[in-house]
Amino acid sequence: xxxxxxxxxxxxxxxxxxxxxxxxxxxxxxxxxxxxxxxxxxxxxxxxxxxxxxxxxxxxxxxxxxxxxxxxxxxxxxxxxxxxxxxxxxxxxxxxxxxxxxxxxxxxxxxxxxxxxxxxxxxxxxxxxxxxxxxxxxxxxxxxxxxxxxxxxxxxxxxxxxxxxxxxxxxxxx
Numbered sequence: 001x002x003x004x005x006x007x008x009x010x011x012x013x014x015x016x017x018x019x020x021x022x023x024x025x026x027x028x029x030x031x032x033x034x035x036x037x038x039x040x041x042x043x044x045x046x047x048x049x050x051x052x053x054x055x056x057x058x059x060x061x062x063x064x065x066x067x068x069x070x071x072x073x074x075x076x077x078x079x080x081x082x083x084x085x086x087x088x089x090x091x092x093x094x095x096x097x098x099x100x101x102x103x104x105x106x107x108x109x110x111x112x113x114x115x116x117x118x119x120x121x122x123x124x125x126x127x128x129x130x131x132x133x134x135x136x137x138x139x140x141x142x143x144x145x146x147x148x149x150x151x152x153x154x155x156x157x158x159x160x161x162x163x164x165x166x167x168x169x170x171x172x173x174x
Contacts, residue, residue, distance in 0.1 A: 080093070087112075091126065095110075106134050110134060
């Protein structure tokens with residue numbers, strides 16, 4: 001194992017912090033590293049109170065996946081207060097509102113998510129799936145099929161979109 005002096009470690013830490021800060025415009029957490037007597041690196045977070053929209057989104061998503069829709073909804077709304085262009089928060093808030101049968105608000109949130117979603121095809125496919133699920137639940141099967149097909153065009157491996165298009169096609173044949 002190679003040995004570094006305290007000065008070298010500080011220089012590396014500062015360089016990494018500079019690189020990190022220039023590539024991320026949202027937030028950062030300062031991490032300090034020090035060597036113990038055995039030469040191993042021990043890292044500790046300098047401040048546990050750093051503001052992180054990504055952490056709030058992860059926490060809200062965990063609550064959503066656990067079925068705690070009300071608390072998850074509150075957290076996504078909180079994220080949107082600080083970052084109104086967070087496509088993930090609009091998306092999951094739309095999915096929550098769909099499950100709570102608040103369809104007008106759900107559609108609004110999902111359309112905002114679509115506006116703010118990066119050009120990544122899989123991410124956009126996910127939002128179109130959310131819209132399709134909403135429209136299918138409302139009984140608007142034409143809109144649902146259009147959105148499922150759009151999701152499938154963006155992500156041809158989407159099992160959920162494939163199954164939904166097949167389901168709606170069989171339904172239309174009856």
